Every structure is written in structure tokens, then in C-alpha cells.
Amino acid sequence: MQNVDMPPNHKMETCSASTNNILSSDGVLDYDALKELVMNLGADDVGFVDVDRASMTDQKRGLENVFPAAKSFISIVVRMNREPIRSTARSIANLEFHHQGEEVNTITRKVVSKLEQPGIRAQNPSMGFPLEMQNFPGKIWVISHKPAAEAAGLGKMGINRNVIHPRFGNFILLGTVAIDAHISSYDKPIDYNPCIGCKRAHLCGARQ
Ligand code: B12
Numbered sequence: 362m363q364n365v366d367m368p369p370n371h372k373m374e375t376c377s378a379s380t381n382n383i384l385s386s387d388g389v390l391d392y393d394a395l396k397e398l399v400m401n402l403g404a405d406d407v408g409f410v411d412v413d414r415a416s417m418t419d420q421k422r423g424l425e426n427v428f429p430a431a432k433s434f435i436s437i438v439v440r441m442n443r444e445p446i447r448s449t450a451r452s453i454a455n456l457e458f459h460h461q462g463e464e465v466n467t468i469t470r471k472v473v474s475k476l477e478q479p480g481i482r483a484q485n486p487s488m489g490f491p492l493e494m495q496n497f498p499g500k501i502w503v504i505s506h507k508p509a510a511e512a513a514g515l516g517k518m519g520i521n522r523n524v525i526h527p528r529f530g531n532f533i534l535l536g537t538v539a540i541d542a543h544i545s546s547y548d549k550p551i552d553y554n555p556c557i558g559c560k561r562a563h564l565c566g567a568r569q
């Protein structure tokens with residue numbers, strides 16, 4: 362988990378975000394270089410998980426008929442503006458959810474584009490609005506972003522079942538990119554839950 366002390370939407374994407382030196386001769390992606398790349402593409406936090414980790418069994422199964430080559434997950438967090446999310450006007454909160462949802466999709470898509478340059482295959486399951494209705498009444502989405510984010514050390518699910526980030530709190534959306542390469546190091550789950558058990562619903566106290 363990497364903390365970045367900047368408000369959402371105020372980071373400039375580095376257009377030159379580079380994939381130079383990201384890949385070693387044995388085909389392993391460098392941990393620090395990959396984190397820098399993803400952060401420069403606009404993520405507010407990022408973590409990496411090996412798809413063979415025990416807690417990822419369900420997510421790996423979801424990729425069996427979609428992207429069986431997957432070896433690692435890149436999990437990202439994108440912050441939302443707090444005040445609109447707290448608004449009692451549904452239209453205002455909805456606008457923020459939808460705008461930042463598209464931002465998640467944009468960033469994960471850019472990660473895929475960047476990784477294509479050094480020849481890394483990658484797929485970006487949508488942040489929401491799943492379409493895999495052939496699996497109904499089973500899981501109709503490809504990857505559950507919450508367990509991937511937990512495994513990547515980006516937070517824990519609170520009483521509200523949202524992943525709460527240790528620094529950004531409850532006001533985040535999640536994305537996951539599956540890639541066909543190993544990464545030189547993987548992240549671990551955080552060892553506490555930022556949910557403080559206050560049960561204050563949309564005012565969620567788990568924030569700074
Ligand atoms: C399905 C889904 C929904 C469905 C949930 C349907 C349902 N309850 O059956 C609907 C459309 C209602 C929904 C709503 C929202 N969602 Co949603 N949703 C998802 C989706 C596609 C998969 C959910 C998931 O992760 N399941 C996996 C397991 C681990 O999660 P779970 O907490 O255990 O919950 C599941 C089951 O346990 C079961 N369940 C939960 N509680 C209970 C209780 C009982 C009694 C039973 C029997 C079952 C049951 O239903 C859940 C769905 O399968 C993800 C996107 C993705 N691909 O990951 C986003 C996602 C979880 N949603 C998200 C968000 C933000 C929301 C909303 C806040 C959006 C909004 N605009 O209001 C609301 C919050 C609703 C709420 N109060 O929880 C975010 C959460 C971000 C975070 N910080 O964790 C995600 C990750 C999207 C994203 N890319 O960021 N969502």
C-alpha cells in the first residue's frame with residue numbers, strides 16, 4: 362500500500378508514463394517501476410497480488426474462461442470527492458459515483474495499453490455494471506474488486522461491506538487489472554480494520 366497525500370482529481374497524468382526498464386530479462390515486472398507507472402496514470406493507491414494466493418481462488422476461477430493466462434492482479438483505488446457523496450440529493454452523489462467510476466475504467470484501460478508496449482498481456486474487468494448474465498444466478502461479474510483490494514493491502518471491508526482505505530476511508534472506488542506476468546514482489550493485507558464500528562452510515566467515520 363502506498364499513501365499519496367493529494368486530493369482526488371488534482372494529479373496530472375504523466376503523459377510520458379514510461380514502461381522503460383519495467384520488465385527484467387526473465388519476464389518479471391519490477392515492483393517499484395510498475396507502481397510508479399500506475400500511480401502516474403491517475404490511481405490514488407495501488408497494490409499487487411499473485412493470482413495463486415489462497416484468498417484469490419474465486420477470482421482465479423472467474424478468469425478461467427476469460428483470461429486463463431493471468432498471473433498477477435494490479436489492484437487500484439480511486440478517491441471520490443467526499444461532500445458530493447454525502448449529499449442528500451441523489452443526483453449529486455450519483456454524478457460523483459458515475460464520474461469516478463469512469464475514471465477507474467479509464468485508468469485500468471490505460472494500464473492495459475501501457476503494458477502492451479513491452480508485450481505484457483492484460484485485461485481490465487469493468488469497475489461495475491457486469492454483463493456476464495450467462496452465469497446467472499451465479500457470479501455475473503468477472504472479478505470481485507473488494508477481495509482483490511483487501512489482498513493487495515488497500516484496506517478492509519467494514520460493517521457496510523465497502524472496502525475502507527486506511528487513509529482515504531470509505532470514499533473510494535476500486536479497479537483490478539489481470540496481467541500475464543509475475544511481479545518482483547507482492548503486497549500483503551493490512552493487519553487491522555479501519556472500520557471503527559460507529560454505524561453512522563453515509564457519514565462513515567472511517568476517514569481522516
Ligand atoms: C453486485 C454489486 C452491487 C450490487 C449488490 C447486489 C447484492 N447485494 O446482491 C448493487 C447494485 C446493489 C451494488 C450497490 C452498490 N455498490 Co456495488 N458492486 C457490485 C459488484 C459488481 C460485485 C459485488 C462483490 O464484490 N461481491 C463479492 C463479495 C466479496 O462481496 P460481499 O460484500 O460479500 O457481497 C456479496 C454477497 O455477500 C451478497 N450479500 C451481501 N450481503 C448479504 C446479506 C445476505 C443476508 C445475503 C444472503 C447475501 C449478502 O451480495 C453481495 C453481492 O454478491 C462490485 C464490482 C466488482 N466487480 O467487484 C461493485 C462494488 C462492490 N460496488 C461498489 C459501490 C461503491 C456500490 C454502491 C455504494 C454504489 C452506489 N452508487 O450507491 C452501492 C452500495 C450498496 C450497499 N449498501 O452495499 C464498489 C465498492 C467500493 C468499495 N470501497 O468497496 C464496488 C467494488 C465497485 C467498484 N469498482 O468500486 N453493488
Ligand code: SF4
Nearest residue numbers: 519556557559560561
Ligand atoms: S459508518 Fe462506522 S461502522 Fe459503518 S462502515 Fe463506516 S466506520 Fe464502519
